[in-house]
Amino acid sequence: SQQGEEDPQALSIQEGENATMNCSYKTSINNLQWYRQNSGRGLVHLILIRSNEREKHSGRLRVTLDTSKKSSSLLITASRAADTASYFCATVLYNNNDMRFGAGTRLTVKP
């Protein structure tokens, strides 16, 4: 079964606004990762946060992790039309290295 669930399923914002996507998961993890997928393309790794980390930044991306709530959020600041894509959270479990994906959030940034 899928480990992560993203919320919302779809998000539409204006260029320049911030976009926040949430991810909840069910079991203990080694790390959680966020990926972007442009239409018809493969997935691109954005950021990885380990279970002992609470917040991580990369450029306009900010990821938080709350292991007590089994949830993570991805914030994209000052969004651009080029950020239009689907965003997936994925969890890597302890004791193995298979990674499980959620169904994704479809982000549309209007120019």
Next chain:
Amino acid sequence: NAGVTQTPKFQVLKTGQSMTLQCAQDMNHNSMYWYRQDPGMGLRLIYYSASEGTTDKGEVPNGYNVSRLNKREFSLRLESAAPSQTSVYFCASSEWGGDAWGYTFGSGTRLTVV
């Protein structure tokens, strides 16, 4: 360019036919993976290989077989294709636990079974 290469990019099969999807990576990663992605869903793990010589089942292994030919190559075989296997297939590679750089994905194989 370094990365994960998948072949073919597109394929149409008739029900019952067999085929092998090829995947190769040139990053010297130990672990390799096969996922499928169906419309409106995230990726589901079919099989993975934590290191050369080992393979393990993922969430949806039925109807598939894999071979870790060497450290670079990891193939996925459909012995008798079914319409339910119509999907986009992605290969990926990483170091154990998806360390610092995460997983690197290929561009996918779009498979249609009629």
